Amino acid sequence: MGYGWTTSNLTTVNFTYNGSIQYFPSLTKAETMAILMYLAELKLVVCFIKVKAHSNDHYNDRADALAKVDKDVRKCVGTILNYRRIETHLNHQSLGPIKQATKDNLIDWSLSAKWFDYNGRNDTTTIAHSKDTKWKIRCSTFSLPTKDILHQNFPLLLPADKLNCFFCNNILETNDHFWTCLQLRTTIVNIFKKLGQDLIDILANNADKHPLLINDSIKYSKTFRWAFQNEPIHPVVLLLMRSYITRDLVGIFRSHFNTTKAITTFYYHSSIIVV
Template sequence: MLSGIASPRQKLKQSNFLIWDLIFFLIEEKQLLVSLYKVSGHSNNPYNDEADLLAKAGAHVIEPIIVNHKFFVKQSLGFISWNRLHVVDRNVRKWADNVTQPLIFNSMVNNKALSPIKQQIIDGDIDWTFTKEWLNFNDQDVPCSAKLSKQQGSRIKKCNFIYPTIDIQQRNYPRLYPIGSIPCIECANARDDNTHVGLCKEHSIHIKNILIRAAYDLHDLIMKNTKDGISILEETIKNISLFNTSFVDALPQSHPGYLLIHHLVPSDLTKIFNIYINDKKLRFSLFSKFFSTLMSSIDALIWTRRASLVKQWESTLSITKNKKRFYRKRHKKRTPPPPDPGAPDHNLSPSRHYNSRHFATTPYYRDGGFNDNFAHIRWTTSNYLHSGHWTTYRDNIGFNNIDLFLILQNSFLKNVFDIR
């Protein structure tokens, strides 16, 4: 809690410091004697419960009460305001992270490489919290190692559809690979690229076997770690679309198993863990154990097997690892000819090229639109953020169009950081 001896730097890091200023002002003006007692949350204390209800109601009011910071004449702090509307009365670094996350997410949705799963992203079929947990998962005995870096790098490339399939190798080493579209090395029915991995007919039988085995393993894992609702557990697992193996020939692109193959965690799978495992730490621990085994099977039967076939095909074209390694050195771009000594020197300065980060403007969108100009107040209140990440709430509180920060692209300093 802030006190009268808090430094300006400490004060600006305190959440709701304007409200604390108002509280201390009232205590001083009315000469009150205030004693503070710690009250445990959810302990059926009537006053604490009432305060909790008021806080939740205040987080959803259409026109929230704003404390006028100019009222505190003794203060000499410069405040940062959001879009010239309201003071950001909390740790600005943490607050800015919550603001920029939707913008980054929006940029990711419009990434061309992720076009094969764009509809699944929009429909919320991917659990990003568990996906992040998996990408950071470390089954090694040490926190850092070359093996861990290789594993995590492979996961990131697969989930971003930039794993070095033949089309990417052809782009990177054009003089080593044949010209034109190269068909799948297994089925020869489609272009060999990241999108086709998992949709190949040759993968179908392996995927079915993996999903059937995974359903049994998931059932046994949940049964050993919970006693609630186990009577309907088997039926619940059978009814989720992830374990539906009734597809004929190739796996449909809309099937959650397609996300699984590319190291993305389907929401269908995490529903089971969220329903039956209440303890958060245990939930992530069991998920990591289960998912690690599942992905090992997928990598062995699909990715590793496929890589072996590609390597055999490359050997028929005399494409070796060393040729790729020294490709840039052997195929350097021709250097421009030296300048003519007799040509006049105009003392031209070398041209400069400026690169700026580009954010796609097509927003992540759901039906209903965005109509609340004061939503950022709720975004940054503790009652909004205390129980989960912003993605948990994006479909429940009206944040359907999360591209709220288009002004950042046009005039960042002018519209956002207004020092008063």
């Protein structure tokens, strides 16, 4: 929603200002913002006179024209609805860890949304892209077809005494255990070491700033340190493997690129998440 103001008592010049507000806009919020910006810009002591709208007052009409910022109200409504959708989504009982990670500010939801929509294939209708999207959705919603889920759907096909992990055969196979099985740790460590080294090479060739700090910014980040230092796996790594873009990972890119566009471009180029 737009707002604006203009001066009416200066004979040689008129000062004007306009802007816009978002996230639950209202007339009161817009008018209050106009007043605050008027006081901040000109630092005046003022008195208020209410002018009836559309009363052919020249200066009121001019301020009204300034306030007509070209904004699509549907985008504002869409933002509000998106907040409601994500709140409903995170309130699902199986997504408790993701809701907690959101509260802990570990997930960059803006880039995560772009990643879920990202198509790394050459054709929008390719089967490979459909499989990529299915994998992202299942990983992020804890709905990979692990044995516990298969047992719920097909109890006769997969009986209760056959639900232990395929790899360790000691613990119930679940979407949580899938990423933390000790028998898979070496494989995952080697993957992250390779990803870390690939990312070092990409940043070394394309970074906008701090080229001398690239190696340390990666090998000592929460995303990669655990693999290089043989430490317990960090929660942000589990989020990353579940297709969420973490703030820690974005921080690595942000420390070496000047713009969000460059971060997004080289993030996709690095293919840091294995689909």
